[in-house]
Amino acid sequence: MIGDVSISIHPSAEVEDGAYVGAGTRVWQLAHIRASAYIGSACNIGMGVYIDTQVKIGSFVKVQNYAQLFDGVQIADGVFIGPQVCFTNDLYPRAITIDGQLKSAADWHSMPTFVRYGASIGAGAVIVCGVTIGEFALVGAGSVVTNDVAAHALVTGNPARFQGYVCRCAHPLDDWHEDNGQIRGFCPSCQQLCGFAVNVNK
Secondary structure (H helix, E strand, O other): OOOOOOEEEEEOOEEEEOOEEEOEEOOOOOEEEOOOOOOOOOOOEOOEEEEOOOOOEEOOOOEEOOOOEOOEEEEEOOOOEEOOOEOOOOOOOOOOOOOOOOOOOOOOOOOEEEEEEEEEOOOOOOOOOEEEOOOOOOOOOOOOOOEEOOOOOEEEOOOEEEEEEEEEOOOOOOEEEEEEEEEEEOOOOOEEEEEEOOOOOO
């Protein structure tokens, strides 16, 4: 559904019938948004971004150039997705069925992937389907995420491994420690103490 005058869609972008784009969202050149995709308010969808059918994106989300979000991906509010990030959606992909015929959409079995509030994913990261990336987590550029990422965790590498915890401002925490299911540490950027639950789903 498009009709709000505050929505900006570049003439070269394709937004299929049945897609929903929220008020104040901007869709840039060559982006492709499939039918039944949902994009919330005040988002920025960069050049060449592909958003598949059934993908759900909250509000105040930035999806940078040429990111690819396939069926099964659910993005909460306030998430940053860097350029050329790729979300997969099948752990056992094949182009053909076991009898050698080309697979159709009905043969595909996508797995859900969740990115929680405020999380950030760096440029060129690959997110293997079926994982949850917790609130305010930070995935380093070029990482390959194969397991859940805890809230506020910093992960890097292939496969992505835990490197520490970050503040809501994304800077690494100094002197963090666990205390009764809570992570507590000091942010040298904000100059304040931070505390949050360890649970990945928080």
